[in-house]
Amino acid sequence: MKxxxxxxxxxxxxxxxxxxxxxxxxxxxxxxxxxxxxxxxADLRRILGMVLRKPGAWGYLIRLLFSVRRDVAREARQ
Incomplete structure (x- = not known):
């Protein structure tokens, strides 16, 4: 983090x-x-609410989920 x-x-x-x-x-x-x-x-609820109200955040979260699943599948094959 920065x-x-x-x-x-x-x-x-x-x-x-x-x-x-x-x-x-x-x-x-x-x-x-x-x-x-x-x-x-309260901080966590506020952060989650801020993220979920941002349309671009949904795309980011979906891409993140798929990249994690892809990484797990790749590691399982090795």
């Missing part, structure tokens, strides 16, 4: 996802710093 902010542009390398009482916790590194973000139920 984070653009007033402080600059940083990559966020996701290392771990945990489920806690307060939400989904993403842990990783932003640049050289350890970073953690918590996504509440």
């Amino acid at each position: 984070i653009d902010s007033a402080a600059g542009e940083f990559s966020f390398d996701l290392e771990k996802l945990d489920l806690r009482n307060d939400g989904i916790v993403l842990t990783g590194k932003m640049g050289v710093w350890e970073a953690e973000t918590t996504m509440t139920d």
Whole structure:
């Protein structure tokens, strides 16, 4: 992932996802710093709603699904 902010542009390398009482916790590194973000139920619903209301997002999700299925089938043949 990429984070653009007033402080600059940083990559966020996701290392771990945990489920806690307060939400989904993403842990990783932003640049050289350890970073953690918590996504509440309301945050997740808002993100899903934003994605599903965008017509272009449906096409992206469908292409993503088919590419994952194609990759899995390719790995199974090897």
